[in-house]
Amino acid sequence: MRGATLSLAGRTILDDAAARLAPGEVLGLIGPNGAGKSTLLRVMAGMQRPDAGGAVLDGRDLAAAAAGWRARHLSFLPQEDVPPPPMRVEDLVALGRLPHRAHPERARDREAITRALRETDLLDLRARPGSMLSGGERARMRLARALAVEAAYLLADEPVAALDPAHALNVMASFRRLAAGGTGVAVVLHDLALAARFCDRVMLMQAGRVVADGLPQDVLTDMAMQAVYGVAVRRIGQAVIPWSLTE
Numbered sequence: 603m604r605g606a607t608l609s610l611a612g613r614t615i616l617d618d619a620a621a622r623l624a625p626g627e628v629l630g631l632i633g634p635n636g637a638g639k640s641t642l643l644r645v646m647a648g649m650q651r652p653d654a655g656g657a658v659l660d661g662r663d664l665a666a667a668a669a670g671w672r673a674r675h676l677s678f679l680p681q682e683d684v685p686p687p688p689m690r691v692e693d694l695v696a697l698g699r700l701p702h703r704a705h706p707e708r709a710r711d712r713e714a715i716t717r718a719l720r721e722t723d724l725l726d727l728r729a730r731p732g733s734m735l736s737g738g739e740r741a742r743m744r745l746a747r748a749l750a751v752e753a754a755y756l757l758a759d760e761p762v763a764a765l766d767p768a769h770a771l772n773v774m775a776s777f778r779r780l781a782a783g784g785t786g787v788a789v790v791l792h793d794l795a796l797a798a799r800f801c802d803r804v805m806l807m808q809a810g811r812v813v814a815d816g817l818p819q820d821v822l823t824d825m826a827m828q829a830v831y832g833v834a835v836r837r838i839g840q841a842v843i844p845w846s847l848t849e
């Protein structure tokens with residue numbers, strides 16, 4: 603991706619922010635509220651056209667690519683949650699297969715839906731109406747729909763924000779399994795411990811700029827955490843825990 607610059611309503615939202623996502627890696631996007639993580643993820647997905655720069659996949663400008671092509675190659679899980687219609691969970695997850703409808707392969711669709719339900723621990727809830735799910739169950743259903751696409755790249759915006767610790771660990775382990783199978787995964791996270799433990803690479807954003815990009819241990823330094831978040835951290839193994847405010 604070429605460094606993206608974007609202004610909205612007279613404010614600079616992205617300032618020459620560049621990202622690359624390789625097959626088989628889990629990339630974590632971290633940074634304070636309003637840093638530009640969601641906007642950068644949308645640019646990476648080709649869903650937001652920046653004023654300059656932009657994302658390229660297989661030589662194509664993603665923002666100019668046909669929506670169907672984009673949806674088959676790249677699965678995007680937005681941060682925003684909208685109340686699901688009163689459809690069964692498995693039918694809502696099956697919507698993730700829509701980008702493939704020009705080439706219907708029923709058995710393959712069924713397998714992909716079942717795999718996604720299993721990865722998100724929703725097999726037991728598959729027949730329940732989506733409108734009756736708890737907040738965390740709903741978040742898992744939305745992730746399952748994104749997983750069911752089985753695209754080469756998955757871009758997920760805060761997929762674990764509503765999840766209990768066990769399900770959050772499970773989702774991060776799913777991302778590692780996907781990456782082991784060759785998928786490129788970019789995930790926006792606020793949990794520094796998960797970023798440190800599960801990401802191959804971490805990009806730290808502040809005020810629309812990428813201020814660090816590298817191995818978790820090289821990015822999540824005491825100095826960076828203080829400078830960007832204003833927090834002092836403690837560490838358990840690789841995990842980084844925000845401990846106190848420094849200002």
Ligand SMILES: Nc1ncnc2c1ncn2[C@@H]1O[C@H](COP(=O)(O)OP(=O)(O)OP(=O)(O)O)[C@@H](O)[C@H]1O
Pocket residue numbers: 610611613615633634635636637638639640641642
């Ligand atoms: N359509 C828009 N018009 C004007 N400003 C916008 C628009 N969309 C986002 N912004 C601003 O851009 C900045 C970056 O927003 P973005 O959602 O990318 O941040 P973020 O890092 O994902 O934040 P959070 O952690 O709170 O989700 C914010 O200051 C936000 O208010």
